[in-house]
Amino acid sequence: MTLSEAFLWPGTKVCEYLKVNPEGEAALIRWMVNTLVYLVVSLAVVWILSV
Incomplete structure (x- = not known):
């Protein structure tokens, strides 16, 4: 996991929960x-x- 992926992690998890890309x-x-x-x-x- 890169630093930019770590900063974007909360939003990415919410998008995964909503089943969107x-x-x-x-x-x-x-x-x-x-x-x-x-x-x-x-x-x-x-x-x-x-x-």
Whole structure:
């Protein structure tokens, strides 16, 4: 597993669950899921560091 595959893993797993191709028609779904996952993780890190 390469580093880019590791970063895209959450969205890829959601696409597999929905039974769509993450490399084709579901690329935007994978992008959206990854954005939401990493947004929540980043906000949690900022919140922990600021308190």
